Amino acid sequence: MKLAAEGKISLHELEDPVEKCLGCMACMTVCPTNVQYDQMLEGAKHAIEENKEKPKHQTAIEKGLFEHFVPSSKMMRSVGNLTWVYQKSGLQTFAQKLGILSKTPLHLGEFASVLPPMPSPKQRASREKVQPAKQKEKLRVAFFTGCVMDSVFFTINEQSVELLTLAGASVVIPEEQTCCGALHAHAGRHDEAVALAKQNIQMLEDLNVDRVVNNAGGCGAQMIRYDHLFEEGSDWHQRALAFVEKVEDITKVLAELDGLQFTKPLNYTITYQPSCHMTNVQRITKEPRQLMNQLPGVSVNEMNDPDFCCGSAGIYNIVQYDESMKILDRKMGDAEATNAQVIVTTNPGCLLQMKYGSERASTGQRAVHLIELLAEARPIAK
Amino acid sequence: MEAKWIDDLKKTLGKDHVHTAVVDRHSYSYDGSFGEYLPEAVVQVTSASQVSGVMKIANHYRVPVTPRGQGTCLSGGPLPVHGGIVLDTSQWPASIEVYADDLIAEVSPGTLTSAIHREVEAYGLMYPPDPSSAHVSTIGGNLAENSGGPRGLKYGVTKDYVIGLEVVTPEGEITRTGGRTIKNVTGLDITKLIVGSEGVLGVITSATLKLIPKPKAVQTIMVAFASMEIAGKAISTTLTSGILPSKMEFIDHACVQAVEEYEPSGLPQNAEAVLIIELDGHEETIEKELQEVLLIMKQLEATDIQVPETAEAAARIWKARKMVSPAIATIKPTKVSEDATVPRSQIPLMMKKLSDIREKYQINLVVFGHAGDGNLHPNILCDQRDQEEMKRVEKAVEEIFQAAIDLGGTLSGEHGIGTMKSPFLENEIGITGVDLMKRIKQSWDPNNIMNPGKIFAEPGQKLALSHE
Numbered sequence: 001m002k003l004a005a006e007g008k009i010s011l012h013e014l015e016d017p018v019e020k021c022l023g024c025m026a027c028m029t030v031c032p033t034n035v036q037y038d039q040m041l042e043g044a045k046h047a048i049e050e051n052k053e054k055p056k057h058q059t060a061i062e063k064g065l066f067e068h069f070v071p072s073s074k075m076m077r078s079v080g081n082l083t084w085v086y087q088k089s090g091l092q093t094f095a096q097k098l099g100i101l102s103k104t105p106l107h108l109g110e111f112a113s114v115l116p117p118m119p120s121p122k123q124r125a126s127r128e129k130v131q132p133a134k135q136k137e138k139l140r141v142a143f144f145t146g147c148v149m150d151s152v153f154f155t156i157n158e159q160s161v162e163l164l165t166l167a168g169a170s171v172v173i174p175e176e177q178t179c180c181g182a183l184h185a186h187a188g189r190h191d192e193a194v195a196l197a198k199q200n201i202q203m204l205e206d207l208n209v210d211r212v213v214n215n216a217g218g219c220g221a222q223m224i225r226y227d228h229l230f231e232e233g234s235d236w237h238q239r240a241l242a243f244v245e246k247v248e249d250i251t252k253v254l255a256e257l258d259g260l261q262f263t264k265p266l267n268y269t270i271t272y273q274p275s276c277h278m279t280n281v282q283r284i285t286k287e288p289r290q291l292m293n294q295l296p297g298v299s300v301n302e303m304n305d306p307d308f309c310c311g312s313a314g315i316y317n318i319v320q321y322d323e324s325m326k327i328l329d330r331k332m333g334d335a336e337a338t339n340a341q342v343i344v345t346t347n348p349g350c351l352l353q354m355k356y357g358s359e360r361a362s363t364g365q366r367a368v369h370l371i372e373l374l375a376e377a378r379p380i381a382k
Numbered sequence: 383m384e385a386k387w388i389d390d391l392k393k394t395l396g397k398d399h400v401h402t403a404v405v406d407r408h409s410y411s412y413d414g415s416f417g418e419y420l421p422e423a424v425v426q427v428t429s430a431s432q433v434s435g436v437m438k439i440a441n442h443y444r445v446p447v448t449p450r451g452q453g454t455c456l457s458g459g460p461l462p463v464h465g466g467i468v469l470d471t472s473q474w475p476a477s478i479e480v481y482a483d484d485l486i487a488e489v490s491p492g493t494l495t496s497a498i499h500r501e502v503e504a505y506g507l508m509y510p511p512d513p514s515s516a517h518v519s520t521i522g523g524n525l526a527e528n529s530g531g532p533r534g535l536k537y538g539v540t541k542d543y544v545i546g547l548e549v550v551t552p553e554g555e556i557t558r559t560g561g562r563t564i565k566n567v568t569g570l571d572i573t574k575l576i577v578g579s580e581g582v583l584g585v586i587t588s589a590t591l592k593l594i595p596k597p598k599a600v601q602t603i604m605v606a607f608a609s610m611e612i613a614g615k616a617i618s619t620t621l622t623s624g625i626l627p628s629k630m631e632f633i634d635h636a637c638v639q640a641v642e643e644y645e646p647s648g649l650p651q652n653a654e655a656v657l658i659i660e661l662d663g664h665e666e667t668i669e670k671e672l673q674e675v676l677l678i679m680k681q682l683e684a685t686d687i688q689v690p691e692t693a694e695a696a697a698r699i700w701k702a703r704k705m706v707s708p709a710i711a712t713i714k715p716t717k718v719s720e721d722a723t724v725p726r727s728q729i730p731l732m733m734k735k736l737s738d739i740r741e742k743y744q745i746n747l748v749v750f751g752h753a754g755d756g757n758l759h760p761n762i763l764c765d766q767r768d769q770e771e772m773k774r775v776e777k778a779v780e781e782i783f784q785a786a787i788d789l790g791g792t793l794s795g796e797h798g799i800g801t802m803k804s805p806f807l808e809n810e811i812g813i814t815g816v817d818l819m820k821r822i823k824q825s826w827d828p829n830n831i832m833n834p835g836k837i838f839a840e841p842g843q844k845l846a847l848s849h850e
């Protein structure tokens with residue numbers, strides 16, 4: 001990047017190495033000199049993106065995707081709904097039989113095959129926007145739904161809210177929230193990331209809550225860095241700092257509330273695949289493990305090198321499929337060696353990748369979000 | 383069209399091991415020191431036979447080969463000064479075979495030094511050399527540069543823990559030096575010649591390391607002083623009192639300030655000099671030694687003494703010591719890091735000279751380092767884009783080198799000569815000394831393809847930190 005900035009190599013030449021970077025930020029955790037690589041990477045992507053000459057149709061598709069599709073929860077919800085129709089109608093089986101899915105150039109098909117069953121549109125619409133604590137209220141929180149979580153993993157969001165209320169938090173699900181903007185920032189689309197951040201910051205200012213809770217490692221990592229999107233000293237920077245102060249991952253909130261008791265023993269051996277953005281950006285490593293260890297009957301068997309990225313990395317597994325699979329194969333080897341029946345994750349991207357990885361490597365292992373596992377152990381208010 | 387030798391490399395090693403794209407070459411054009419030199423090809427090797435293959439081709443076509451580990455070198459060792467091939471060993475799979483009963487370990491060159499520390503500890507053993515970069519640097523690089531570290535005070539440096547090597551010669555022959563026994567006087571000691579030879583004699587492809595039993599306990603002490611002279615006195619008094627600490631580290635006032643601004647770590651902010659001491663050994667012995675050290679410090683009127691009671695509290699102090707390097711890097715963008723070393727008794731005098739140099743050239747000069755063994759790290763914080771400032775820095779560095787030599791010390795305690803210090807080599811070891819070294823180099827590497835441009839200065843070569 002320095003060489004490109006000095007004009008020794010062209011931005012075009014920088015493109016491939018930058019695109020091959022997972023952005024897992026493990027280098028930041030180990031860096032002896034605290035290099036702010038996250039900002040450098042996004043800066044480089046921004047420069048490359050601005051400089052790029054793209055064919056017209058690609059620009060149009062990307063514009064649609066980033067400006068309207070991902071940020072719009074309505075659009076994302078309809079993906080969820082379409083997925084539901086697709087699965088329920090038998091089209092999925094039909095397509096899988098024909099092998100249509102594996103022929104899409106972006107390898108979307110592979111991942112579609114491991115999507116969970118979707119809730120019906122009716123279930124989606126009937127979600128309560130305000131849910132009081134189911135024991136003495138200790139905390140008031142806003143629940144950040146996340147685009148992918150809310151469309152593809154809707155049930156996990158439902159379970160998240162249930163766990164929070166059981167543990168003693170009153171939950172609101174603000175309608176005004178929008179996409180966290182992580183995918184935009186990672187794609188070098190700085191202006192859109194800023195616009196989305198502003199909307200979320202505003203959303204929280206209008207609410208009387210102690211925290212904004214999310215259950216996607218990647219979203220949390222973007223939101224705790226909102227202040228970096230604005231110039232220091234500016235009004236928006238101040239407002240972003242106030243927002244950042246309240247952002248918290250659900251595992252941390254649940255561990256802090258300490259209000260759950262699990263009634264059903266789960267006789268599994270599990271292993272934990274931490275989300276890179278949880279470990280290296282949010283720096284949350286203790287609490288998820290703490291929660292797992294509270295589950296009756298569960299024994300946690302850590303895999304070799306758990307902090308090695310699984311290769312999901314946002315949309316890396318779709319745009320850099322071959323590289324991603326090399327990484328995934330190594331990860332699945334480590335996961336299989338633990339003899340765990342269940343692989344636990346804390347981020348939707350990792351979850352999909354682990355689901356896909358288990359099928360690809362035929363390990364027979366089941367991948368779940370930590371929230372699903374907690375819900376499975378029949379929690380009650382303590 | 384690509385050169386014939388690149389073609390041959392691809393045929394011998396496979397295309398995946400040979401990189402010639404502009405971005406790949408640029409990625410290997412620098413290290414932790416100064417200067418950028420573009421190689422013509424980057425070759426990633428993972429076995430001795432591959433290294434042999436590369437060397438045979440390079441020797442045939444007379445192409446320079448520069449071995450490289452993780453590129454953390456502070457003296458320019460992995461810089462391809464004459465172009466040619468950068469031989470990257472960082473992708474070589476880590477391998478540590480511990481033979482606990484023999485107190486040795488066999489390691490591959492791509493293994494991280496910290497991984498060796500961890501692995502042998504599981505056997506109750508210790509590999510003492512502990513360069514600050516151990517969690518990033520490879521053992522191959524440590525061996526080539528004969529790296530030191532804080533524990534050098536009591537335990538010595540890398541060369542003191544190597545008893546055997548597998549080496550590929552510049553002609554591509556694979557050979558072994560030394561063996562697996564502590565005592566070994568069979569023939570000339572080629573092992574010691576290779577360790578610290580900065581890659582100019584051959585490529586290390588495996589090493590047999592000597593291990594020692596891990597001390598049962600450690601105790602950290604942090605002491606602050608009102609002046610550098612008293613801190614110097616504290617070091618010499620301790621070392622002549624019958625106690626040999628495992629570490630005695632020193633941080634000056636400017637470094638303390640930088641660390642506290644960067645990440646508040648509880649260092650005594652008013653102190654002119656801070657010493658961080660570590661004792662190791664049996665618990666009962668340590669307790670006695672601790673009391674004796676504390677008495678010395680009190681008699682010398684230390685302004686602050688901290689004795690951490692838990693391992694966590696001690697770790698926080700050592701973390702603060704590790705923060706010095708990143709913290710001072712925030713003062714200005716360019717960091718010129720030196721490792722001039724003087725006899726212990728000369729530390730206060732060297733500190734005085736450094737202070738004079740700081741005044742004379744009006745530069746940001748801070749000092750920290752391994753005070754116990756006289757190995758100081760004067761660091762100059764400057765801005766490479768400021769030509770005028772860099773000229774002053776060049777002059778200051780020259781004077782630092784000369785000051786160390788004048789006090790009976792050496793140009794480099796642990797970083798190596800490489801490119802930056804080569805113009806000063808003759809000042810320290812004389813014409814005959816340089817000539818002897820050159821003769822060894824010529825007989826080992828008649829075609830001068832092994833890391834050319836290092837250790838020995840080209841005619842008329844000067845220290846150059848500024849670009850004109």
